[in-house]
């Protein structure tokens with residue numbers, strides 16, 4: 148009997164905008180297929196567990212980001228090793244930024260990141276905020292972005308999807324999110340997996356494949372999610 | 385000339401009413417543009433000054449409680465029309481002024497959201513301030529919770545006489561340092577603290593017990609069809625029954641009582657005022673539809689939704705409607721629904737995040753469940769992941785309530801949880817339907 152280990156990064160500080168919902172979505176989609184899972188919460192100073200299958204991180208208050216940033220950088224080696232080893236990571240907003248090389252604040256301070264994703268972020272006065280949806284190889288991802296950090300991608304990552312003007316990573320180059328191996332970063336809150344079930348299953352498929360389970364995932368009834376996604380796509384920003 | 389401003393405003397109100405519009409903003413807007421000094425001048429003449437009530441949750445009910453309590457001793461001016469912005473306060477002054485240009489009032493009690501409270505201070509520095517709580521709200525609108533606390537700090541710094549603070553909210557308690565106004569507190573006894581989690585506590589932090597002395601303390605609360613509670617006001621214990629349902633309203637009563645104490649009212653007068661308070665718009669108001677009781681509960685943010693879900697235990701509904709709109713006033717971002725534990729609230733099985741927590745369909749306390757509003761499908765997805773079955777997804781608000789009512793027997797109850805703009809439509813529709 149397989150059981151997956153899900154790591155929840157900084158559940159107290161990085162849980163803004165319902166990102167914790169991604170954890171619930173993944174666990175329920177596993178359980179509805181008879182697959183167990185355990186969650187390990189990792190707070191500042193806690194060790195990252197060995198044998199992690201999926202790592203999840205959400206957005207946080209700006210004030211929390213500094214403290215979390217220092218803790219994150221101290222895990223640099225471990226996070227790189229995990230990413231190279233194919234551990235699935237889904238990072239949203241604040242943790243997406245921290246997984247990059249650095250965050251340059253508006254007043255010129257440099258908060259270093261873990262450098263697992265080849266992206267860099269700088270603070271801006273403009274806030275990119277509103278409903279957004281992007282086309283990806285795993286269907287349309289539907290969520291809500293809310294960030295003032297602008298992120299640019301380096302050559303070692305590909306964008307998660309394409310967006311329209313004035314949204315996404317930086318509002319200008321029409322990219323949204325970043326991917327490298329099994330590591331994903333995005334600005335989509337929502338939580339993003341709730342209305343993007345094919346993407347949720349892609350994350351599970353990759354985690355299970357890494358454990359040697361190549362069987363197809365049993366399909367689930369996702370009519371409500373598809374209906375909700377269709378409504379969201381039609382709503383004003 | 386204030387009389388010109390009052391005539392302009394009152395004529396606009398008459399015209400709006402004649403065309404069946406509810407607008408509280410337009411008369412205020414016109415007067416603000418044409419007579420910019422009107423509000424400041426009127427408020428400066430009030431002998432008792434202005435009380436501002438602000439915080440994330442409970443503003444409307446607390447304002448109504450405080451206004452009712454104070455009206456036993458003072459002539460009270462209040463913005464009880466739900467217009468909790470600066471223009472709404474101008475409209476309130478206009479409504480309560482007569483055609484001779486007089487504003488017969490001793491004191492004003494204004495509900496203002498955090499951002500508008502700051503703007504209000506530029507017009508009139510409040511004499512009194514009541515700070516209720518800082519919780520996560522529609523984050524797409526207010527930025528973040530620390531920013532919101534800073535806004536409240538600015539208002540506290542400009543308050544001249546007395547600031548009443550919720551001692552159980554550490555973000556608010558921090559604001560007390562260095563204020564020129566006198567400070568006092570309200571709170572709940574340690575045994576009840578778990579009913580009123582702060583933002584941190586809601587996300588896994590331990591419950592912090594404050595040692596600050598409180599002018600008024602909520603000592604006990606019992607929830608049924610009504611809310612029975614005891615307050616310690618100064619040295620005396622007052623027992624009372626509130627008509628507004630829910631533990632959060634008991635806490636609001638403690639808040640209103642503490643501000644009334646600061647204004648010199650005695651415990652018995654405060655308690656009798658609280659007993660007389662009618663439920664505010666959408667906060668536990670009920671309607672009779674063909675012998676079925678329909679109870680409206682406004683939900684705006686995770687903390688408020690969690691509190692409102694508790695009323696299910698007392699109401700034992702045969703059907704429940706959850707109506708979620710996503711207009712600006714509701715919050716555009718649906719993420720907040722994922723910060724509410726529906727499994728705990730609707731099925732009594734807490735902790736959605738642990739394995740082995742599938743609620744037994746028989747145990748779902750909500751009865752027959754309908755989701756409605758523009759985001760009816762989003763709400764149904766949220767419930768799906770808490771394994772609570774939705775019987776019907778009906779975006780049309782009136783149809784959803786009709787279906788729920790026709791599904792239950794006479795004498796039974798339908799509870800409607802609804803976001804702000806959905807509440808306005810439903811309130812209108814229910815008045816029409818209940819009127820026959």
Ligand SMILES: [Zn+2]
Nearest residue numbers: 206240293294
């Ligand atoms: Zn964000």
